[in-house]
Amino acid sequence: MTEPMPFDSRPDPKLGAALRAALGPSGDAAFAARFRAALAADTPLEVLARWVWPGLAAAAATLLLAVGLWSARPDATPAPTFDQAFASGGVEAMVAAADRPGPEVVLVAALGESE
Amino acid sequence: MDDAALRAAASRGDREAFGRLALELAPVARRVARGILGSPEDADDAVQDAFLSAWRAIDRYDPTRPLRPWLLRIVVNAATDMLRRRAARPAAALTPDLASGTASPEREAGRALLGDRLLAALATLPERQRTAVVLFDVEGWSHAEIAELLGVAEGTVRSDVFRARRALRPELEPYAGETG
Numbered sequence: 001m002t003e004p005m006p007f008d009s010r011p012d013p014k015l016g017a018a019l020r021a022a023l024g025p026s027g028d029a030a031f032a033a034r035f036r037a038a039l040a041a042d043t044p045l046e047v048l049a050r051w052v053w054p055g056l057a058a059a060a061a062t063l064l065l066a067v068g069l070w071s072a073r074p075d076a077t078p079a080p081t082f083d084q085a086f087a088s089g090g091v092e093a094m095v096a097a098a099d100r101p102g103p104e105v106v107l108v109a110a111l112g113e114s115e
Numbered sequence: 116m117d118d119a120a121l122r123a124a125a126s127r128g129d130r131e132a133f134g135r136l137a138l139e140l141a142p143v144a145r146r147v148a149r150g151i152l153g154s155p156e157d158a159d160d161a162v163q164d165a166f167l168s169a170w171r172a173i174d175r176y177d178p179t180r181p182l183r184p185w186l187l188r189i190v191v192n193a194a195t196d197m198l199r200r201r202a203a204r205p206a207a208a209l210t211p212d213l214a215s216g217t218a219s220p221e222r223e224a225g226r227a228l229l230g231d232r233l234l235a236a237l238a239t240l241p242e243r244q245r246t247a248v249v250l251f252d253v254e255g256w257s258h259a260e261i262a263e264l265l266g267v268a269e270g271t272v273r274s275d276v277f278r279a280r281r282a283l284r285p286e287l288e289p290y291a292g293e294t295g
Contacts, residue, residue, distance in 0.1 A: 008277070009258060015280060016252035018287055019237075022230030023253065024155060025145040032138050035163050039134050042167050 119178075126178035133173060136182050137166045143183075143254055144190045150249035151194040153238045157201075158194065165193035188264050195242055232286045240279050247272050248279035 025031070082101060085093035116124070116132070124132035141162065148158035148165075169176070169189045176185055237245050243265060250256040250264070251272075258276070262269040 009273075011252045011255055012280060012284075014287060015248075015283060016255075018229060018233055018290075019150070019249060019253045019283070020146070022233045022237075023146040023149045023249065025142060025149065025158075026155075027159075028142065031141060031145065031159055031162075034159075035138065035141070035166060036134055038163055038167060039130060039137075039170060042170060 122178045122182050125182070126173060126176050128173060130170070133170055137169070137186065140183055140186055141166075144187060146253060147187065147246060147249050148190055148194040149234075150237055150245045150253075151191070151242050152198055153234060157197060161194040161197045162190055164197075165190040168193065184260065184264050191246055191264065198242055229286065229290045233283060236283050236286050237279075240282055241275075243267070244275045244279040244282075247275035248283065251276045252280070 080088070080093060080097055082097040082099050085097045118136075121132045121136050125136055144162045144165070145155075145158055148161045149155055152158045152161060166186070166189075169186050176182065237248075240248075246265065247261055250261045251258070256264075258269045258272045261272045265272065
């Protein structure tokens with residue numbers, strides 16, 4: 001076998017054929033099927049990027065709507081204190097007071113009010 | 116659809132067109148990746164990863180230029196990266212008998228062993244020499260094309276091919292009558 005020349009610009013057919021046989025590849029169909037499946041499942045970043053701003057806008061709109069509904073809810077005014085409710089004389093108001101004491105105090109206050 | 120039309124379609128994000136172009140290159144890409152990595156399984160993983168990376172970066176591809184070198188450069192980079200990542204593992208998936216040098220006389224006589232020996236010899240080469248000799252002697256690329264792909268001078272590719280051949284050719288000698 002002749003020694004290859006450093007500047008030989010022609011491919012070596014014997015070495016090329018032997019390497020080609022050694023490197024294969026085999027399983028072309030299996031590789032193709034696997035690659036097609038992976039490609040079909042792959043979502044390019046630009047597609048994801050296209051959905052970033054609409055997604056953020058939708059999330060912001062949802063958040064604003066939720067805040068609006070929360071602040072506009074009917075029971076937004078704070079409950080009266082027990083003293084205010086007692087002064088107003090309403091049993092229901094005393095039961096619903098923000099700082100209501102135990103039930104026995106409410107009961108005594110309510111009974112005393114009714115007497 | 117001709118090649119230019121496929122390239123243009125792929126560059127606009129046509130998945131089917133890109134898939135067809137990639138699969139046309141797949142046999143070459145898999146041989147080159149196997150030349151670098153040794154293991155056919157690792158080579159297929161590297162090629163698939165490279166193809167998917169290329170698809171995700173398709174907006175960076177200029178459709179007026181050939182797709183093959185662009186795509187193959189990504190394959191070579193992916194295979195080289197994988198080779199470096201698995202540095203702790205053997206460079207090639209050698210069969211145990213070949214690795215220990217105790218192959219049976221029957222196998223020694225078979226042409227399959229020539230392939231094993233060539234792959235083992237290939238695995239001892241620096242990765243750039245592996246890529247260069249596979250592209251030059253197996254795929255028929257010119258020194259200039261390989262130089263552009265690898266980002267090195269043409270003289271470097273000539274030197275790489277020469278050194279790789281010098282390491283590989285002795286493996287052919289026992290089978291000189293069977294090859295070619």
